[in-house]
Amino acid sequence: MIFHAIGLMSGTSLDGLDICFAKFKKQDSWNFEIIKSETIPYSKDWEEKLRNSIHLSAEKLLELNSEYGFYLGKSVKKFIEKHQLEGIDLIASHGHTVFHQPQKKFTLQIGDGRAIKLETNLPVIYDFRSQDVLMGGNGAPLVPIGDQLLFSQYDACLNLGGFSNISLKINGQRIAFDIAPVNIVLNKLVQKFNKNFDENGDLAKTGKIIEELLLQLNSLPFYQQSHPKSLGIEWCNENIYPLFENIGTLDALATFTKHAAQQISKVFNENQLKHVLFTGGGTFNQYLIEKIKAKTNTEIIVPNKEIIEYKEALIFAFMGVLRLNNEINVLASATGSSNDHSSGIIV
Known part of the structure; x- marks a missing residue:
């Protein structure tokens, strides 16, 4: 066929x-x-x-x-x-x-x-x-059927788009869920600098981590929920953006990048993943990738640009x-x- x-x-x-x-x-x-x-x-x-x-x-x-x-x-x-x-x-x-x-x-x-x-x-x-x-x-994530039938050689597939979502096999079953918002939040923050996205995470790199904000983000109930679970823009409007009200944009960028990296690496570590395929626009955010690597021993596999962008x-x-x-x-x-x-x- x-x-x-x-x-x-x-x-x-x-x-x-x-x-x-x-x-x-x-x-x-x-x-x-x-x-x-x-x-x-x-x-x-x-x-x-x-x-x-x-x-x-x-x-x-x-x-x-x-x-x-x-x-x-x-x-x-x-x-x-x-x-x-x-x-x-x-x-x-x-x-x-x-x-x-x-x-x-x-x-x-x-x-x-x-x-x-x-x-x-x-x-x-x-x-x-x-x-x-x-x-x-x-109604999400839907891509796991493709991960199972087209990309089964990897322990897991992670997409870093508006939201980060992962698909992996546990006990012979393909499990998938949204981990945390990524570009939907980072891109909204950098609009204050008349940019569409934070290239390589260069702006986030110049901010400082606000530990109290990081704690608030990591304490959101969604992260304690078991899968299956998914996120939408409404959830960000209600739970994420109000936390940035009195925070400088660069510091918010730095803190949120670290938050996303912590949530992603936590999933890798909990599931003892050896090698994960990374795709989606966030894969080009070097600062985010560095922050993930700092928290896990999982091997990050970055494919060719075509698969990163069009998977x-x-x-x-x-x-x-x-x-x-x-x-x-x-x-x-x-x-x-x-x-x-x-x-x-x-x-």
């Missing part, structure tokens, strides 16, 4: 739309090849629209859902034409998360898949999370392939839903 699929991913850090065109082949096991990949940076206008989407009225949000769907469709159509791609079996779109409250049985990723279909005239699979939430799961888009493309074949693409052991299932709306 050979499939060619495009994965679309827009993360909470709002740095752009990741597009990944990959070939998937199944013999005894699945393997993949990334053929073309690209990040389309959001214009200021789109970044603002997506950032403020959480505050919109229901009517305006429905309007944005359609508008963003057409934006995704036009973007992927340009990508296909630019690289002269042929033989595409499907487009799998994650959409952009606006709300994520699984405890209330809802999660919302905007970007109507039907609009993508209208623009591209290709089969589209979208809304991968809602079914899991309705089944009592967290999530790659896995959503793969989830689309599994869905098209009605194969399991969401693991209950990772999300906490009632059972494994095949998720995503097919257009």
Whole structure:
């Protein structure tokens, strides 16, 4: 079995739309090849629209859902034409998360898949999370199915995106959960310096660690909860940002970087992980990586730039392939839903 699929991913850090065109082949096991990949940076206008989407009225949000769907469709159509791609079996779109409250049985990723279909005239699979939430799961993390079938040679896979999440095997079961916020907080802090992100963690390096703040962060109840568990922007708004009120930005950056590193290394140490694959934009934050290394003996494996940047888009493309074949693409052991299932709306 050979499939060619495009994965679309827009993360909470709002740095752009990741597009990944990959070939998937199944013999005894699945393997993949990334053929073309690209990040389309959001214009200021789109970044603002997506950032403020959480505050919109229901009517305006429905309007944005359609508008963003057409934006995704036009973007992927340009990508296909630019690289002269042929033989595409499907487009799998994650959409952009606006709300994520699984405890209330809802999660919302905007970007109507039907609009993508209208623009591209290709089969589209979208809304991968809602079914899991309705089944009592967290609707996250979803990438563990890809970690299990495409990256099984590692003890664990860690993604350092808006949030850090990990996927690992415990007693023969693939377990996954969000560890702590990362770029969603760091990127918001550096906006005060008119930057989109803290390159290499250079700004954080100049701040000083505020021990009292570090203690408050590490004491948040989420870190005591057992998995499965997931985080959303609402949790940061409620629990993280109020703690920074009287703290200088550089000190907040330094302290929060150390906090994220402590929570990540704690998970490595508790599970006695020997080697972990690191992906996501936070992998380029050298200061964060140094802080993690200082707290653990786990070997950190940094793959090529393509996998660092496009692993999530790659896995959503793969989830689309599994869905098209009605194969399991969401693991209950990772999300906490009632059972494994095949998720995503097919257009």
